[in-house]
Amino acid sequence: MSLFERRGFDAFVAGLPGTSFVDQWDGHVAKVGGKVVTMLSGEGAAARVVAKCPEESFEILTALDGIRQAPYFAKRKWVEIGSNSQLSGEELVHYLTRSYELVAAGLTKRLRQELGIRLSS
Template identity: 75%
Template sequence: MNLFTKKGFDAFVKRLPGTSFVDQWDSHVAKVGDKVFTLLGEGDEARIVVKCSEESFEILTALEGVGQAPYFAKRKWVEIRASAPLSEEEVVHYLTRSYDLVAAGLTKKLRLELGITLPVV
């Protein structure tokens, strides 16, 4: 599966409980409980935007092909370009982690309604 295509991106994201899609900001946006957790941009070079921890932000932005996400950077969001030196498994990890971080900010009631169980940390 190629996560940097709409078909691959959707196939992976649909597996996560309570997700929905909307096309906005010239991108294909995935939300959980109406909160953005990732988006796919398919311009000159495909890119995926995810939320990450402070530590991951520092590590990822040091890599070629990864940078602060425009309009999201203040909240520790990164833009991963298809050319970044990350394996598909690593991109899946960061997509899943972004989902977990955003879902954790939802109310307990909404998480229950959406069938979301967060990993024990």
């Protein structure tokens, strides 16, 4: 299953502790603790996934074909990854997991505990 299809996206993201989904901004948004982790929008060849990335990855990713600064998210190092990007499925899983970790790390310790989130150091 592809992460650029709703079934695959939901199946992967639902496996991350404390995540929830909401349809907003013309997309399917995954959140943790009320904060956006990732978003799927479009269908087929026009499908896109938005994810937060570390600053060091931002410049590298946005230099690749099919990846750009995410509209409305760019100030906080968010990227929009098109289904036509050069990233493999494994790399996409890595960046979505990293997005989750970055967002979850910003939650309070108490909320992380309530949601069952354990971050690696």
